[in-house]
Amino acid sequence: MAPNAVVVGGGLAGISAAIMLADQGVAVTLLEARRRLGGRAGSFEDARTGEVLDNCQHVTMAACRVYVELLERLGVADQLAWGTRQTWIEPGGRRSTLRPLPLPGPAAFAPSMVTARFLSFKDKASIARAARLAGRTDRTSLGDLSFLDWLDGTRPTDRAIVRFWDPLIVSACNLAPERVSAEVGLHVVQGAMLGGASEAAIGVPTGPLSDLYEPVAGILEAAGGAVELGARVNAIEPRLVRCADGGEFHGDAVVCALDPAAANRLVSVDGQPPYPGVGFSPILGVHIRYDRPVLDVPHAVLVEGGVQWVFSKAADPNLVHAVVSAADAWVGLGKDEIVRRTVEEIEAYLPRARGAAVEWARPVLERRATFAATAEFQRQRPGAGLFADQGCVLAGDATSTGWPATMEGAVRSGRGAAAVVWLELRSSATGTDNGRRPGPD
Numbered sequence: 001m002a003p004n005a006v007v008v009g010g011g012l013a014g015i016s017a018a019i020m021l022a023d024q025g026v027a028v029t030l031l032e033a034r035r036r037l038g039g040r041a042g043s044f045e046d047a048r049t050g051e052v053l054d055n056c057q058h059v060t061m062a063a064c065r066v067y068v069e070l071l072e073r074l075g076v077a078d079q080l081a082w083g084t085r086q087t088w089i090e091p092g093g094r095r096s097t098l099r100p101l102p103l104p105g106p107a108a109f110a111p112s113m114v115t116a117r118f119l120s121f122k123d124k125a126s127i128a129r130a131a132r133l134a135g136r137t138d139r140t141s142l143g144d145l146s147f148l149d150w151l152d153g154t155r156p157t158d159r160a161i162v163r164f165w166d167p168l169i170v171s172a173c174n175l176a177p178e179r180v181s182a183e184v185g186l187h188v189v190q191g192a193m194l195g196g197a198s199e200a201a202i203g204v205p206t207g208p209l210s211d212l213y214e215p216v217a218g219i220l221e222a223a224g225g226a227v228e229l230g231a232r233v234n235a236i237e238p239r240l241v242r243c244a245d246g247g248e249f250h251g252d253a254v255v256c257a258l259d260p261a262a263a264n265r266l267v268s269v270d271g272q273p274p275y276p277g278v279g280f281s282p283i284l285g286v287h288i289r290y291d292r293p294v295l296d297v298p299h300a301v302l303v304e305g306g307v308q309w310v311f312s313k314a315a316d317p318n319l320v321h322a323v324v325s326a327a328d329a330w331v332g333l334g335k336d337e338i339v340r341r342t343v344e345e346i347e348a349y350l351p352r353a354r355g356a357a358v359e360w361a362r363p364v365l366e367r368r369a370t371f372a373a374t375a376e377f378q379r380q381r382p383g384a385g386l387f388a389d390q391g392c393v394l395a396g397d398a399t400s401t402g403w404p405a406t407m408e409g410a411v412r413s414g415r416g417a418a419a420v421v422w423l424e425l426r427s428s429a430t431g432t433d434n435g436r437r438p439g440p441d
């Protein structure tokens, strides 16, 4: 009989673990508490308008190869629109475009940096200094340094910090440069700025994120498995998962692909929660429907803005999505105030928005959007594929993938967990010992 497995959590970590196991002939039951797959990288139906909206616009980069491979496996890679132009808009509306040319490493951005107007010559020289040093730095050797500690050693100008490094690091790591670990910040710099033109392309889904996960159920079913939505798990035991509604699911192996808070409630590692010191950082996304298009590029960075990025899709050009990462300053505000401030800010940067009417706006604040990638938490991240005391294998973006909280990190963690499960299943089938701790029976 084919082996079977239960994967708990239908975010990207769980989806990638489930698909990889199904591709090896394992019958996987994927349990997800919500009514849709995708977790934090998912969509919901807005009760007022009936529209399917994303929790927040998600973007990826060509450097996130494993995420793109998952989309290829799902047959939906063509639902990402790729582009290499980054539009940076200053208050008042003046624009600069950063665009990598097909040159190696940091040279790729150099020509467009020279002509960028939102930075002075001194700012650019300081950024070039930091880029050169970043290229020579082993990011894993930086211990407790924050990204700002590391950057200070490159003599950055204040304007380069506020206008360039802040938006880059905050939007990629969801934490301010003074809080994010130097290792995580440099991972972004080395991938986004130094990887050359082929790594720097930005991919944005053309439709709702949830469309990307539609093929998952079919792939699992073809291998004898299933997706169970609305399945809230309240206990994980060796080879057994119990749901709040009394449902039970048995598997030769179990993967726990929960977000850190849920994993801390349900499983332990050596008697401790798997993510004992985890802190969280919020992200705010505001969907705004105008009566006309106000943004004529797919995305733009608002220089020195409270809102860091704005997005617009060809499929729905009147809809703008504004994103505030590390949104602590917005957490206590009411919805009307959030919308008022966001609309005001967009008007300050996008001249076309000034005469446009807002038809409706929907803010979505995720208080626990991502783990806070501090140096302290970096040291504590448990390995993807580690066995919890409950006999299940851990996955999730907060495991030690080396990546910040990203779709790429989540997919990599799912693959890592699936590889461990697969070895485990194979060794039980052949009676060999793979040397791993199988958890209590």
Ligand SMILES: Cc1cc2nc3c(=O)[nH]c(=O)nc-3n(C[C@H](O)[C@H](O)[C@H](O)COP(=O)(O)OP(=O)(O)OC[C@H]3O[C@@H](n4cnc5c(N)ncnc54)[C@H](O)[C@@H]3O)c2cc1C
Binding pocket: 008, 009, 010, 011, 012, 013, 014, 031, 032, 033, 034, 037, 038, 039, 040, 041, 055, 056, 057, 058, 059, 060, 231, 232, 233, 234, 257, 258, 259, 262, 283, 284, 285, 366, 368, 369, 370, 395, 396, 397, 398, 405, 406, 407, 408, 409, 410
């Ligand atoms: C607002 C926002 C914007 C972001 N923007 C980007 C971006 O632009 N690019 C990028 O790469 N990353 C981005 N991220 C990060 C990215 O979304 C996450 O890193 C990734 O999706 C995490 O996947 P995961 O599977 O590890 O966790 P999750 O997506 O949290 O998956 C865990 C799943 O477990 C389910 N679950 C929880 N409890 C139970 C239970 N008891 N029983 C059953 N199921 C349960 C949850 O519903 C969820 O579906 C963003 C995140 C947020 C919140």
